[in-house]
Amino acid sequence: MKKTFKIYAVIFIIVMLILALLEVNKKETINWRKNFNINEKSPFGLFVFNNEAKDLFKNNLKKTEQTPYDYYSQGKKGIHNILVIEKDLDKESWKKILDQVSNGSDAMILVSRVPKDISDSIGYHSSDISFEEENVLKLTDKEYQNDFIKLDKFPSGRGFSYIKPKVEVLGKTVERNNSDQANFIKTSFGKGTIYVHCEPLFLTNYYLLKSGSLKYTQDVFSYLKDRETVWFVENDTKVSRFFMRFVLSNPALKYAWWVFLGGLVLFIFFNAKRKQRIIPVLEPLRNTSVDFVKSIGNLYLQEGNFHDMMAKKAQYFLNKIRMDLLIDTQNLDAEFVKKLHLKTGKPTEMIDEAIALVRKGQDPYASVMKEDLVRMNKLLDEILK
Template identity: 90%
Template sequence: MKKTFKIYAVIFIVVMVILALLEVNKKETTNWRKNFNINEKSPFGLFVFNNEAKDLFKNNLKKIEQTPYDYYTQHKKGVHNIIVIEKELDKESWKKILDQVSNGSDAMILVSHISKDISDSIGYHSSDISFEEENVLKLTDKKYQNDFIKLDKFPSGRGFSYIKPKVEVLGKTVEKNNSDQANFIKVQFGKGTIYAHSEPLFLTNYYLLKPGNIKYAQDVFSYLQDRETIWFVENDTKVSRFFMRFVLSNPALKYAWWLFLGGLLLFIFFNAKRKQRVVPVLEPLRNTSVDFVKSIGNLYLQEGDFHDMMAKKAQYFLNKVRMDLLIDTQNLDAEFAKKLQLKTGKNIEMINEAIVLIRKGQDPYANVMKEDLTRLNKLLDEILK
């Protein structure tokens, strides 16, 4: 027993020394995660904007860590401004915000994704409009034509693919190889106004610290009236009361702590294993479903009936579209292709090619080759991915 313990102790010390050496020589890595955290100094945090927001709103800004639903349930407010920056809100919170706007308040919504039922009620629908690695955000007002931001790091490519007639476009995404797409709009909602921006990335540390970029942010918020402004932020500023917070906040100590716990558990496990009785091994019941599917697939391949396999693949795909995407598949026409493209966000050329192959599989007199089956299978899997 003592000899075994000494071996474990030596192994533990050696591993600890190796980890310490690795930690000392470790290079600092940049966290490029889009966290939109007001306390994060990483490239895509909101630390800079949080510090500048007080001056930007003339000390008339109030940060709220509650959800809009909880806040407005407890407080009765007059007309004011509302700001939401890349924050996930439940449906009831959105309804509370819309109620405030309908009574005369203004809301600045800077989010890349918003639930479709809420966006449809406002008058727009957001989707992917760009797949370029770089693009430029510009405002349509002539007095702001010299103020713009170039997004050269991980732009979301989000914009407004559907806008009701009464919606005013205030800003666009500009690219070299594509036409301009709306990314900043103004919507009259009841007595108030909703401003929606689909690319909140311009408020992050990486872009605001670049010379001249802060002017674009000032222009965007200049559309809000000079009055009390409420900014709903994440509730992540509270200090942990956990007694191990110092150890866990330091990477080297944290790794050492978890390694110690892991070594202790291994020691207990192997020590207990030596003393417990032998447990007989019971083979689990074998699941033959996969074998059955493989056998059926091999049978089809041996028969060479690619037409039947293609028809069944098409039938399964259309049933999936009806059940999951709620799209009528009776007529595989241009309208069906457009609906499928909007629901899946896939390329319309890919969808049209898949529809042609589906029709070919449904045609009992069509000559189906193995290449057709392979291509259809690849397209349908890509569409439903």
């Protein structure tokens, strides 16, 4: 195992341990988003209402994920109740709902905003009427005047800024510092009736689980007649078939999954970089000429032929003088010594001694000792420096 891989592995394990400790000690966060999803157990989901709806409508409730336009375009439907809770609908779907109400159906619409041309046709204008952090929703009917619900978490503050004549107010928002504002109305439309409540927050899990809140909800839906009710729910409630749905639905597993993928990407990035190939060490070619010369020199020394070695050294010296210093070596006289002195700057005594040894090496009858060879080699090398 490579050293770099071990380092990356240790760093990855340390990071995972730190993240695990942070995950264990982390406080669970609450999702306060107003999603109005029937499968959500978060504070502002409709999970509780969805479970209680069957009893609330006496098992005469039909849920559909189709839009009102698609649902009513399939054929003629009988007279029934229509339920819409904080759902984004296109104008054609709203028109289909109004057509059904005109034919005798009743519609309970619990939304904070409706397209202006639709609200105008019903007979009201809605807007933000309050910025208080707490609201109290009450019904105006004497039979229900003791039933109310307190909104203490993110109320929308919506209400009806204008209501046409013949529109009946069924509920209102009560605040300490402001006058009461209508939030629940009833109006006849053709042969049917439309109920509009612009604060659907009271149907969410957070408020339905509070004691006394369920009574207000029952009072609101008591205005609908006892018959089949079609509830148009959001069409994103189908269970995902994605094979990672369990991991991604669990916050801890989802966090660990993304950390794993991030670590894997980093590992691939650092190890995929191009690495330089190892350059082999090439031994330089040996100068065999030097080895050859050394071998020949050792051979001469072993045989003790110092005279021949002095002759070859003298020949090499004179050839060097001719080639490099351009001095004639035909006569090794005083004139030659003078020229060599001027060219090299060496003392004449040294040159005279070297010339004497050169002549001795050139004389085939001279008696040569090893000391003469050593001395001559030293002087000639000194002169040629």
